[in-house]
Amino acid sequence: MTDQTSLDPLLERIGDARYVLLGEASHGTADYYQVRDVLTRRLIKEMGFSFVAVEGDWPDCLAVHSAVVAAPGAPEDPGEVLAGFRRWPTWMWGNTDVADFARWLRRHNEQLPPGRRVGFFGLDVYGLWESLHAVLAHLREHDPDHVEHALEAYRCLEPYAEDPQAYAPATRFTPEDCQPQVVSLLTELRQRAARPAVADGSLAEFAARQNAEVLAGAERYYRAMLYSGPESWNIRDHHMADTLDRLMKHHGPDAKAVVWAHNTHIGDARATDMADIGEVNIGQLVRERHMGKGVVLVGFGSHSGTVVAAEEWGDVPRITDVPPAHTGSMEDLLHRALPAERALFIFPHVQLQRPPTTGLGEWFHQERGHRAIGVVYRPQYERMSNYVPTVLAQRYDAFCYLDRTHALTSLQPLAAESLEEQTWPVGV
Template identity: 80%
Template sequence: MPDTHQAGIRSQALPLTEQAASLDPLMERIGDARYVLLGEASHGTADYYRVRDTLTRRLIEEKGFSFVAVEGDWPDCQAVHRSVTAAPGAPEDPGEVLAGFDRWPAWLWGNTDVAAFTRWLRRHNEELPPERRVGFHGLDVYSLWESLHAVLDHLRAHDPDQVEHALEVYRCFEPYAGEPQAYALSTRYLPEGCEPQVLSLLTELRRRAARTAGGDGSLAEFAARQNAEVLAGAESYYRAMVDSGPQSWNIRDHHMADTLDRLMDHHGPGAKAVVWAHNTHIGDARATDMADTGMVNVGQLVRERHTGKGVVLVGFGSYSGTVLAADAWGGVPRTMDVPPAHTGSLEDLLHRALPEERALFVFPHVQLQHPHAAGRTEWFHEEHGHRAIGVVYRPHAEQVATYVPTVLAQRYDAFCYLDRTQALSPLQPLAEDSREPQTWPVGV
């Protein structure tokens, strides 16, 4: 590493401590932005969650952000939303709801750090009128079966005439006994699968949503329509999963970006969103090798759709420490050592310049461009491998594939470097037989 890089890193590194005030430069960079996307380099690192927590509290209190949207299932997060907004009949402790998450990997949101944040959010909301309370929503596409049951329950209560419509979808999926992989494999022989029934139900629920659009803005109606959108997205995702290539990834990230757009519309003019997800979803795919294989992600889509409304992408990374992960898909999570980052990686570069330190980097506004374009020679405009740990991790078998080639200042607007980090603490251990069919091979 050139000495000028070490000097440059040290001169550009801003202090990042446990004090909320250390985030002042990032708050200034965010300004009036309406979209702030906060990443993580793993799904099992407490330090990332805690920095996101601190920043998100400030965004809510000081800048009036409307909701937090996470890389989680819509039905599960809807239960958390009801608790944090003190909805009638909802549990008073959102931690109790999070502890009940049973879809693998439950520790993603069912951990002590998310419990602490949601309990704070509940207390914050209780001081506000219902229409101003800050929401907590899931963006992801995996909950096909749970969303189908939620649609059925809603129609039974509010539109019994449409129940048969939903039962047609249920009967189509029923032979697969709740196994998405079995359904996906079946579409090799019946390519159409359950798509016609799902799209027909979605069309009807979209009509219902349009009819109620001028009414009371009921979240129950919005949630029913969103569960139907999840059905359509999940059906398409699992069907694409059996083929190689980027299609299933792109379906998932388009679904998350589209859900974010619907949430912004639902929360009304001037709404502001905080998104919590993995770096691979948050950091602009065009500044990585993902673009070479035709992959897009949420960060790219939000930038493309909403740059005029202000978009800030924040990445995270660390050199070593511990992480909560499993060594096989659906396995029991355990605390694992994260070895020192590979020589030449971004994390190695930062560690050598800032040993045992934490730092915040806020990058100047730049247009996406090829690395080294226009004579840019700063370290953050060079391409370096950037570690990405999923829910499945084998620390002693780290490969080049664990590191995503990244131009840092083009992938993110800011970056939080935490030299050594600690694993999350789950609210409850997963049962050993709670195997979940694999839905994405890298687990992010």
């Protein structure tokens, strides 16, 4: 599925769609990254897509963006930036497959004028401390009269030693949290972005506003994590969908976006049991907001293989065997039914009503378990926790099945330390 012609039916389905969301069934599988790479290159070269937005931190990915667009002073090798990622799980984006794509993207961009170069951005709500420091630096350079709001937020958060897990529980036992200071800073950055003298369309001003949005979103996210229910998940995915909307607006009325994220974020939540507990995700939100502009959701899955993952949060990751999918799951069905090791399915137009029972109609309209592996994975328990009840043709517009897949290769030694866990506590 990494050759040119095998993806032609998917390119035809995408057509003039402006949003293409590409999933993955795990964060540690090379094959998913490689297929996304091949497809994304074609979307950029043949269909004029404007940027790639990933399930990664805004500050870290902005450094990758600077390298791939050959910004002044940025490293010539984007792989050098990816190898410098320090927050666990580093292998999620700091791996050889992402580095290969980023290096290609830089070569592609070097043939284009600066205003048409294709970007690489992070959508996620993490990177709170890096975003706060970036806002401070930007205001000190460009608007020193308004540094005080940023310093107020910094002073409020500083006692927690850049540890969100320390900040979040503290809000339960103290009468005040840092929300007023953070909201005040965000309001200031939003107002600044709207001023005629500032609203010049520059990435620097956009990035400053986005860093403030990350700061506000992360503060809400960590407070919400203390309580059971869907709120923290929904804050995160709303933030990612809102960031995507801001990026599209920044790139202009003809912009087109490719999104890379886990299936759990990409596949429409309404076609899974996520909807039963009130969770939404990027795929659902983008369909609801932008279906008229063309939205294509592409999921991935495999039957067996190997994956990079850890047994506990923050633990040393290792290459782990992925056992054959359990009986009755979507992956088990496809493994037994297909003669080929790889297959691409293009589904009819999306229907958003989950069937009340299984066993009726075509297989892709039946509800079956669909495997999802995060950065924490224990194969011995996967039947209890790694299968999402899914109606495949409603969750995705297309599905890439790769029968046996292989672990990716990290750009740096796999380490355990973590200051701000990137996808804590859910791991996807």
